[in-house]
Amino acid sequence: MSTQNCTHSIAITGSGGSGAITVGNMLLQQAAKNSLYGFMRRSVGPQIRGGESAALLRLSDQPVFCPDDRFDLLIAFDWRNADRFALEIPLDSQSLIITDPASGEIPEVIQQSGAKIIEVPLKKMASAVSGGRINMVAVGLLTALLKMPAEVATDIISSTLVKKGEEAIKSSLDCFETGFNYELPGKLPCPQLMAAEPGIRWNISGNEAAGLGALQGGVRFVAAYPITPATEVLEWLSPRIEKIGGTLLQAEDELASINMAIGASFGGTVSMTSTSGPGLSLMSEGIGLAVASEIPLIVVNVTRGGPSTGIPTKSEQSDLNIALNGLHGDAPHLVLAPQNITDCIDTTRWAVQLAEALQTPAIVLTDQFQGQSRCITPVPESPDLAMARKVAQPEKDKVFERYAITESGISPMAIPGTADCSYTADGLEHKPSGQPSSIATDHHDQLDKRQRKLDLFEFGEKWADIHGDGQLAIITWGSSTAAVLEAAQRLKFTGQTVKVISIRLLAPAQVDSLEKELIGVNRLLVVEQSHSRQFYHYLRAHYTLPDKVNVFAEPGPLAITPGTITHAVQLLKGELS
């Protein structure tokens, strides 16, 4: 990404049943078909059904993974509970608001923005069509406004509604046309998007991506318990995993699901579970068992607002502490974090491979922001081959020792069905044979071994992504990365260079690698989405940082945007000069 992005940010809101999300989805598909890119979040109210919802869309000529600081356009089907959205849809005097005068007065919080208001008789236009719906009028309006071709849009409408029958398609197309041909007294405050390089595009959410990465890595057993915002990982996996010989089971609770995954992995099947904060808490004991008994598995944790039940539908990066340090005893394990929606594929796949290679659990920390958003991206690169589990076979004249002390720290692991290698896995401290032992030397040997296998492993280049260079570095992780990278790009456009380090492998800490990257950096800005500066404290705990460190830590539920980061950098630079 070398030039300034050209993007359009569009919010479509309405109360339940108004079809705002459908509009967003259709525009996202149009973008893909028109060789553009896009990113879409959804925001929903507390009501289970019939509550308000918003599609928060961003279209661009480059891949985008985060929202902009402001919206160019808000199209509101009604104003019910608009105050609940107001903070999520920042508007300014450059913005447009399209609304139907029939939906009543525009709320004060929205008017304050000074955005230009365009009144369109959406309801009237829709009701002129038999079975017409305003959201399809909106698709028409927006397609025209964005100067996207009508044929692409109508194709998408037809194929999307194919199950609803001919009549529904017909009335939707009519509505589309009404909207498309409507003369809007205003245009978007930004230049038209120019098609980027053509080519096949994917439309994928982070939760789907994590599911795909898991299957690519070799996962063939999943046990889990539904929880927002992780359920879609399971919903994507369930009908698919059975088609490649695997099994997904909805368990009675998270205690069952983590322990089922342990049992299946003990049996030689690559296993996972997926959850969010409250479920991760319940899984701690099981994850600790996997550490002690050296059972590989992955836990995809889609973080939501905490603590406790918190804000289930909104995002935060506040499960970092528990992922890193939430196990009792000395329990070294893996923690990885994908950096954007498509990276959910790669990082999850890598997590599976590492867990398998290292016989230890890996926690993949994604979040609601990545998990439940969709993006349009180029087709991701072809994955590495799944790393196969090193399965022990009997050796002549040698008694099999499951927890043998080895130089690499990795012991031979046999799986049931292998003759002459039987053993009992144990979460009690044990001798190399697996027999329980409370003797100091056995404890130390096994503790050393479990640590050593992580310390000695060659993790390679993927531990972090490094972008740019400069004396000022921004260090971040996970879903905050997208906003940081876009901020860096904007800064570069104004001639300011910053180095961006985004850590993918959070545990074990890659001390040498990071400290090498910090050579020449004299000022560090830590960016994370938590209240208690969890990432900052983690960095301090494990790495030697430059003398001057600033922290940009904001809890959810609002997304971190590029502008807030460039602003933080400007402040630093001001301070510096």
Place this chain on the structure above:
Amino acid sequence: MSTQNCTHSIAITGSGGSGAITVGNMLLQQAAKNSLYGFMRRSVGPQIRGGESAALLRLSDQPVFCPDDRFDLLIAFDWRNADRFALEIPLDSQSLIITDPASGEIPEVIQQSGAKIIEVPLKKMASAVSGGRINMVAVGLLTALLKMPAEVATDIISSTLVKKGEEAIKSSLDCFETGFNYELPGKLPCPQLMAAEPGIRWNISGNEAAGLGALQGGVRFVAAYPITPATEVLEWLSPRIEKIGGTLLQAEDELASINMAIGASFGGTVSMTSTSGPGLSLMSEGIGLAVASEIPLIVVNVTRGGPSTGIPTKSEQSDLNIALNGLHGDAPHLVLAPQNITDCIDTTRWAVQLAEALQTPAIVLTDQFQGQSRCITPVPESPDLAMARKVAQPEKDKVFERYAITESGISPMAIPGTADCSYTADGLEHKPSGQPSSIATDHHDQLDKRQRKLDLFEFGEKWADIHGDGQLAIITWGSSTAAVLEAAQRLKFTGQTVKVISIRLLAPAQVDSLEKELIGVNRLLVVEQSHSRQFYHYLRAHYTLPDKVNVFAEPGPLAITPGTITHAVQLLKGELS
């Protein structure tokens, strides 16, 4: 403690039923009655009954809370499974071993020490008495060897065995006499203990002490699930709490016990639970609920060897990570650690008071080493008064807001039964009224408030204990403190001064207080009993430390002894010079 301790370390071992522990207990009582002090650990094998056990005793003219580096005397009733003890009973050429030739050859691991072996026909002596037992012969032998008066010993025998009847007492006294009068061809390699200041002594274990501190603090409800080594906290509390109007309930599991404690505390009753690592893992979700819904309670965690089921009967300080960072989301809470057996009273009481004042859970981190050991101590100082919970009453013309935003961060808490203050406690993020909310400003207000109440509270002097002064400081916590303090005392005796800082209040981190104490310190030695340097990483995460920091981190199960610490200090000093 200004002079070098004069202490005797004595190990009594035997296989199940041989009564080794009884010998230790009787000697401990004799010490108390003879105006001495003492400390006794127990070590048991994996067998539930009939396995080997050892009483590891240390008698002194000053209060002692940790074992010495070596043993002066080992009296072994037999040698079964002696290898399992060998590492716990370091002997040297100065040591004595008393053994019965009839129990067979002394194992190689023991002989290697070069200790002087004294053969005593224990079995024969015991069988000369009708119903005689060798352990009573041993009490006699040891009483004489330690030059303690026979009358005190016989009184203790008689009162201990009162339930066993006249005959048992008679034969025990006879055995005692045989032992007492036996001419041992050797004496202890250290001067006779001189009685310290006379006065009433307590004989107490850390688990009992934690129970007592809890009741002093006002705890009147306990729900818990048995787990080694925490069960004795409950066993001490259960028959007592009901005598002061309280309730203890054995729950179906730890999920139930933590949530029952939450329910009871919501009801206005000061509440606690007690557990160890695996149980603490299961409680994470509940503790997080207490944070979010602002319910005070305490969790006394008696740490054992980890990870997973680990080594249930042995000690370690490796639950620090989970205690500090084991909750999902941003979940500020209290973590405290008693520094020795009697401090279990004070720290637990203080934890109750803080939890109540701050409406948040407090985790008290003790461990097997403190919890299951007994000591003889002077009568502890009279406790502070229990801090009463600030219970809200209705205010005229004001709607009660349970989670009102206040300057101190502490909101008014009403309890059921109070008219016009009813509210619904919630672990979902909420408005000041308690009504669920996913709006950013509500989330930020409540996150700020829950953090602020901990940040602004005046914790006073008890956050740490500071001893001595010097440019070299040792920083430690919890049960490692005793060995560190004794090491400091030994160093002082050789003219070397070190400053010892032992942190009692681990969370919230007392940054200013510690950094003030570190002024003038240019070298820091961190001492802890964990493999992954949990305390060291915690310190780095939260405090600015001197440039030169060394870490002495050893996992369990062997106790940290003063000599290993003085040795570490010598190494540092050597390096320095």
Place this chain on the structure above:
Amino acid sequence: MTNLAKAKSYKSDIKPIWCPGCGDFAVLSALTKAFAFLDLAKQDLAVISGIGCSSRLPAYFSSYGFHGIHGRALPIASGLKLARPELTVIASGGDGDGFSIGGNHFIHACRRNLDMTYIVMDNEVYGMTKGQASPTTQPDWASSKLTPHGTGVRPFQPAAIALASGASFIARAFSGDPNGMTKLIIAAIQHPGFSFIQVLSPCPTFRPEQKLWKHQVEAFPHEPTDDPVKAATRLYTDDGMSSGLIFQSNYPTWNKPEVAQTSVKQFEEEFVV
């Protein structure tokens, strides 16, 4: 104050997040009517729940309440009741909350027989997480992506489990029969011991077919019994769609033991050697 106005006084002014037509509205209103009938003082009443659509209940009352964590309504309620026996404690939640993640507390609460009432709004689905199978879901219900072929597992029988676990009051109500439900709730609160009411409470959003329940639910054809054998026989032959009081017995409730009282100072004396 008419009874209806009085019932209303137990409601808070928070608007339920429930979907139009959700069965839980009727449970909320039946509870307020029962409270009014029993003339309970608001401040001595606490409604406790877990997490789920149904578990949103507590905030809709003007009494004390606790909206806890998923599956733990019963432990929180039990702790409260143990600490404050004089309060009227109502535990509540959904079939997922109570029978899936909370199943262990359910069987042990039945055994423990504390004097409280547990109301499970059973819609045979996880409403809050948008429609997965719960333990009470029929094995062939295939509308959840997580169980695309149905669960293939025979449904959990709440009443039979309660009986086997030793519950002393077992009833089934239907939110389509609010008066019957109110009467059962009154009886449950009056019952000294643990009272369990399974309320068939439709979820029109994820189980639209449950709209038919109003044609299917019938009154239990038997008088309530205190004989577990009779109750078991009936339950094992019942289709799960009959409402009414099934079983009531005077099992002993868990009680604080009567012991002579002393002081913490006394315990300190015990440590003196």
Place this chain on the structure above:
Amino acid sequence: MTNLAKAKSYKSDIKPIWCPGCGDFAVLSALTKAFAFLDLAKQDLAVISGIGCSSRLPAYFSSYGFHGIHGRALPIASGLKLARPELTVIASGGDGDGFSIGGNHFIHACRRNLDMTYIVMDNEVYGMTKGQASPTTQPDWASSKLTPHGTGVRPFQPAAIALASGASFIARAFSGDPNGMTKLIIAAIQHPGFSFIQVLSPCPTFRPEQKLWKHQVEAFPHEPTDDPVKAATRLYTDDGMSSGLIFQSNYPTWNKPEVAQTSVKQFEEEFVV
């Protein structure tokens, strides 16, 4: 090889930590005899447990095993069985492990009906933690400091709960009758579905009075039934001290659905716009 020698070949050379006279020795030996009788290949056999004295069982076999965490034997065993249906999976543990902390998995494993065997060594006490009351302990047993007046709670009825939960094979064995136990274990392993055996297995250390069990346990006076009503009737009138097969039925077991197979690449295609 005589049968006895063969049975012995299923034993590892680790010496049990159990107290002399512990009932669990007989369970270990009955299992090896059943394995020998069924001629199971060691490497295709896995014994899974939780934590407790009884849960130490797996390491004493020469087969595969997993000594897991307290209360989770059944999930670990279920995961293994789901992933490797061809293995013979035995879950095992104590009454505390299975009915207290593990109670929820017990009822759901009964429902799920995977083809495995679950053996609970019931000594009505927590042995490993030195003698606390378990769910099956009589309410007036007052020898634990945690319940100095007894639990005051009616005991958990494992067989009745299993029945209400939908288990398809329910038996009670006695470690004082090793031959009877061996036969029941054989039948349990042969049964296609979830087989539950409650073994009365005395703890002479913390429940010395259980030495009397050998005079109290009698064979069930009935033939096994497949009628839950009959089984319930018997169980509700039984004193919990009769041994034998109580209930066996051919409920459907949970099975992997038969679906056409494809490849991960195919799923990738679905994302193409």
